[in-house]
Amino acid sequence: MKTFLKPLTSEEEKYYLQEYKRGSQEAKNVLIERNLRLVAHIVKKYQGVEEELDDLISIGTIGLIKAIHTFNQEKSNRLSTYAARCIDNELLMLLRSKKKTSKDISLYEPIGTDREGNEINLLDVIENEPVDVVKNYSLKQDIRKLYYLLGFVLTKREAEVLKLRFGLYGCDELTQREIAKRLNISRSYVSRIEKNAILKLRNAFFSS
Template sequence: MVRWDKWWLKVRWTVKLVFLSLLQKVGWRSEVHYVGSSEALPPPLSSDEEIFLLTRLETGDHAVKSVLIERNLRLVVYIARKFENTGVGIEDLVSIGSIGLIKAVNTFDVAKRIKLATYASRCIENEILMHLRRNNRNRVEVSFDEPLNVDWDGNELLLSDVLGTENDVIYKALEDEVDRDLLQAALLKLSPREKKIMELRFGLQGGEEKTQKEVADMLGIS
């Protein structure tokens, strides 16, 4: 029964993808209007469905990519809701997160044996964090340059004069957090050995930074 189910799944999805590819070739594009509407998000793929589609992802089939993106929109909404207290509307957050999902599907490497949801989650979150960082930087720059008052000599008193620091210090913490997230996402693309080299060389995971020679000696690299 299991073999029959998998065979039928393969046939069913093959037909669906062929049909979707034909529609795309004649200029048809599906429109998604889930956020802010009464439409329900499409259900996530089953494990067998995802495995089948991922085996065809490397062919560059746009129909496969479309299905993987649409069926993972629930993940985008889930992650976007974690940032609702940032002052950015949920629809905007979902739109930004969707860009991260598209990037994830376009760059996903099946050979790395990482779950698509794990990789996509990092891409979605990083896309939102980078957007928030850009917005935060713009707000900081405006507030820093805006005059607070005028001194006795008629000179404008700026916020930067009061704080006595550079703009970068204000949002450095957020910038560092985003950089860490980007680094973690990059590490997911490495093999275990490559990841270990990076962790030792740059002191990741709470360790001390090692020189290239120290790393080579520890791992037996000539």
Template sequence: MRVPTLSRRAREACLRLRLWLRRAVGLPAPRIDYINGSDTLPPPLTREEETALLARFATGDTSVRNRLIEHNLRLVVYIARKYESTGIGLEDLISIGTIGLIKAIGSFQPSKGIKLATYASRCIENEILMYIRKNQNLRFDVSIDEPLNVDWDGNELLLSDILGTEGDVTSRGIEEREERELLHAAIARLGDRERKIMEFRFGMQGEEKTQKDVADLLGISQSYISRLEKKIISKLRKEIGKSL
């Protein structure tokens, strides 16, 4: 099966879906329901646990990345709630913030003497702010070498620190190709409306859309889209599990 070339935002959408895929293969991570769910978010890592995982990640052990992400999701939710008044749904803010967290984990350098939580907070917040500005149709031009902000330890944070190098993107693309194939195969087996919802929401064929955008396009309520989305992702997890 030929997998279409994905845009950068689509690749980031795949990263979000990979969190679900990782759970589907049985990694010891609880299912997360971000809002009003019965499950709770994983607790923060202790300093010793975080140091050990970062050391493994620095040596190329990518198997620990999912754990680093999931145990910092509380930070995403905390920051996302600060922007609820913007009119963007909290679930969408959390999804966008999670992209920032994923970028933070991938580009974090302990040797710079910055705490992961400090660095991740700025990455999460800047990802959300860029999304808000884009959706408000504001002009937003920025150099990748221009300081976005100064973190709590007084260190400048550059956009290039968040995005990583082109080599990083290429390497991740090769590593994730097999998982993308599983995702596309599972999505292809969905019904027409289910497939459209996932393609719109996660930008699988182009620009990703908010729940409200999808609801307007399909002529149904945003709350119904939210419920359908959760059911569809659950179905995808089962489909992917059968393929592994």
């Protein structure tokens, strides 16, 4: 990996950010060049993926440029803290888009049934799969997003069924029959609610 320029001091950063806000292209270039070391540092976490290192640096740099453009000094003390998140997000979006275009199996794709005949999908067993740091971080981000969508796009009943079915929010993980008994509805109705809720979550997840 090439040698990068030293990061800006706090005062230097403040100066060039002010100059950039005034329209200085030279200041923008300085902010980019002096933060490329940060891009390279974050890219190291993604070693082992199929993408070429130069491509990762390029994508990370796009995240850096976006950070410089949207950075608000009133909300954050240092550009580097904010930029690190933007660079990470840009790299993760690249990896996710690659997964989608390569037609990877969906987390909700049925892979079998349990003894009661309930469908088992990858989401049920993913916690048992070994993951590397990048995949684990991406998974945590996806889980946070799913929890948010759970309370945003589902009805109370749909959310309740998924909470009980998958043991969310500390609930016990129940079978469809157990859920049906608890909610005083039929097992087939529980199954329909579950499938519809997962479909709504999936559509919301990939459209947002």
